[in-house]
Amino acid sequence: MSGQEPRDGYRENERRNEQGRTRNRGQGGPRKYSASAPGQRKRAADPARLVAFRTLREVSGSDAYANLVLPKMIREYQLDRRDAGFATELAYGALRGQGFYDAILATLVDRDLSELDPAILDALRLGAHQLLAMRVPKHAALDETVSLARAQIGAGPSGLINAVLRRVSGQEADQWTEQLGSAASSESERLSIEHSHPDWIVRALRGALITHGRDASELEALLEADNLAPLVNLVSLPGLGDLAGALESGAEPGTLLSDSATYKHGDVARVPGVKEGTVRVQDAGSQVMARALANIELPEAGEDRYWLDMCAGPGGKAALLGAIAVQRDARLTANEPTEHRARLVENSLDAVPHDYWMVTTEDGRSFAGEDFAGDYDRIMVDAPCSGLGALRRRPESRWRKAPRDIPELTSLQGELLDAAFNAVRVGGVIGFVTCSPHQAETRLVVEDFLKRHENAALLDTSAAVSSVMYENAPPAGHDLGDGTTAQLWPHVHGTDAMFMAILTKKA
Numbered sequence: 143m144s145g146q147e148p149r150d151g152y153r154e155n156e157r158r159n160e161q162g163r164t165r166n167r168g169q170g171g172p173r174k175y176s177a178s179a180p181g182q183r184k185r186a187a188d189p190a191r192l193v194a195f196r197t198l199r200e201v202s203g204s205d206a207y208a209n210l211v212l213p214k215m216i217r218e219y220q221l222d223r224r225d226a227g228f229a230t231e232l233a234y235g236a237l238r239g240q241g242f243y244d245a246i247l248a249t250l251v252d253r254d255l256s257e258l259d260p261a262i263l264d265a266l267r268l269g270a271h272q273l274l275a276m277r278v279p280k281h282a283a284l285d286e287t288v289s290l291a292r293a294q295i296g297a298g299p300s301g302l303i304n305a306v307l308r309r310v311s312g313q314e315a316d317q318w319t320e321q322l323g324s325a326a327s328s329e330s331e332r333l334s335i336e337h338s339h340p341d342w343i344v345r346a347l348r349g350a351l352i353t354h355g356r357d358a359s360e361l362e363a364l365l366e367a368d369n370l371a372p373l374v375n376l377v378s379l380p381g382l383g384d385l386a387g388a389l390e391s392g393a394e395p396g397t398l399l400s401d402s403a404t405y406k407h408g409d410v411a412r413v414p415g416v417k418e419g420t421v422r423v424q425d426a427g428s429q430v431m432a433r434a435l436a437n438i439e440l441p442e443a444g445e446d447r448y449w450l451d452m453c454a455g456p457g458g459k460a461a462l463l464g465a466i467a468v469q470r471d472a473r474l475t476a477n478e479p480t481e482h483r484a485r486l487v488e489n490s491l492d493a494v495p496h497d498y499w500m501v502t503t504e505d506g507r508s509f510a511g512e513d514f515a516g517d518y519d520r521i522m523v524d525a526p527c528s529g530l531g532a533l534r535r536r537p538e539s540r541w542r543k544a545p546r547d548i549p550e551l552t553s554l555q556g557e558l559l560d561a562a563f564n565a566v567r568v569g570g571v572i573g574f575v576t577c578s579p580h581q582a583e584t585r586l587v588v589e590d591f592l593k594r595h596e597n598a599a600l601l602d603t604s605a606a607v608s609s610v611m612y613e614n615a616p617p618a619g620h621d622l623g624d625g626t627t628a629q630l631w632p633h634v635h636g637t638d639a640m641f642m643a644i645l646t647k648k649a
């Protein structure tokens with residue numbers, strides 16, 4: 143596994159002594175000590191490693207999301223910026239790299255990893271990540287992980303952890319990669335281990351590249367991109383916010399589309415406009431999709447006033463569509479069936495004048511009803527999906543998904559599209575979007591839909607998407623698809639792997 147989190151300026155030797163212990167640890171976080179001897183106790187709590195360990199425990203033990211647990215723990219332990227960076231790199235890196243580290247550990251432990259105490263396995267993963275992918279001195283990675291294990295799990299398991307990690311440290315990451323790769327029984331298994339993705343996802347991504355007109359040889363670059371932390375992208379809501387304050391605070395203008403920026407300087411909540419909601423954190427790919435739907439010319443003249451975001455939670459695209467709706471004197475209905483996510487949509491839209499939008503909480507499929515027939519001019523169907531296009535965002539997500547999830551999602555996606563087709567007027571447009579490049583969740587859903595509706599047609603989606611991103615044609619190698627649909631890629635465009643098909647209803 144070659145993926146490392148960008149270091150965000152973190153320098154091990156600036157803040158941590160040789161043992162990797164902080165010199166200025168945050169005050170007040172809860173400390174836990176085992177019943178071990180006092181001499182062992184004082185080495186027990188490097189707060190950054192403890193935060194990473196506790197995050198892994200919550201993720202593997204309670205199915206928690208790392209991106210929700212980690213910030214809470216960082217606050218609880220009052221980690222300063224550098225320690226927070228260390229804890230984030232450690233926790234996220236260990237979670238992303240779990241497939242690679244487990245493959246190594248499996249060669250060193252005399253039983254199936256599933257038979258190990260999950261806390262021991264988490265400590266081993268943390269140790270392996272420090273040893274093989276972080277610039278932590280070996281002895282610090284070993285000593286501190288063993289101390290942590292002694293304090294958190296007990297003296298007995300720490301002996302096992304010590305012994306196994308010493309053997310992990312016997313080889314560098316690329317030597318492990320070579321050893322494990324040469325034992326793999328297929329190319330996808332080799333890539334799966336080396337780039338720490340489940341085998342079925344490796345195969346699905348390979349198929350996705352081919353489906354969307356790219357070369358299968360890009361697969362490794364795509365897997366590598368999944369192992370890098372995404373940049374924080376900002377968007378200013380058109381007509382409501384601007385990025386001047388963000389740029390003064392160190393943000394850099396976005397290269398992919400206007401009114402966007404990237405930010406690497408820590409707490410994004412401090413960026414002017416973010417608290418007010420007029421500047422928002424949003425992946426550039428999502429920004430592109432919302433703008434492409436708003437900008438495409440309607441194929442038949444008529445009203446362009448009623449817009450629907452059918453699956454709006456948590457409201458990123460709705461905020462952008464709402465702001466554009468104000469500029470066009472259109473009205474946005476942002477629909478989200480899950481109550482708490484509908485509240486998030488309201489919060490997202492709060493900065494947009496309230497006369498221009500409403501939030502509803504219907505099942506999107508109810509828009510198939512007679513009452514809604516032909517009601518809307520533009521509809522966004524940003525459908526629930528496997529999220530295979532956003533693996534870099536949620537470090538644990540790849541381990542939680544399974545091929546059996548896909549059929550249920552694709553049938554819901556088809557039903558939502560059918561409902562949108564009822565609710566769109568003749569000559570209006572539907573943007574079908576997934577944050578997944580999986581063939582079944584993209585091209586196949588659209589192909590099946592077109593078979594069901596003779597009076598549906600695809601518009602030139604890649605031209606619509608491209609016009610938001612590039613002044614002229616896309617640069618060489620940045621093509622978005624064959625015209626009828628558009629697919630973005632992390633390794634090419636630096637965005638999540640978002641798919642879009644823009645459809646219309648003919649008379």
Ligand SMILES: C[S@@+](CC[C@H](N)C(=O)[O-])C[C@H]1O[C@@H](n2cnc3c(N)ncnc32)[C@H](O)[C@@H]1O
Pocket residue numbers: 428452453454455456457458459460477478479480483504505506507524525526527577
């Ligand atoms: C990919 S997310 C949408 C992201 C959102 N458009 C944004 O940009 O922030 C899909 C959303 O669809 C919602 N959803 C799930 N089942 C649905 C259904 N039957 N009808 C409408 N929305 C549904 C989920 O709760 C989730 O919030």
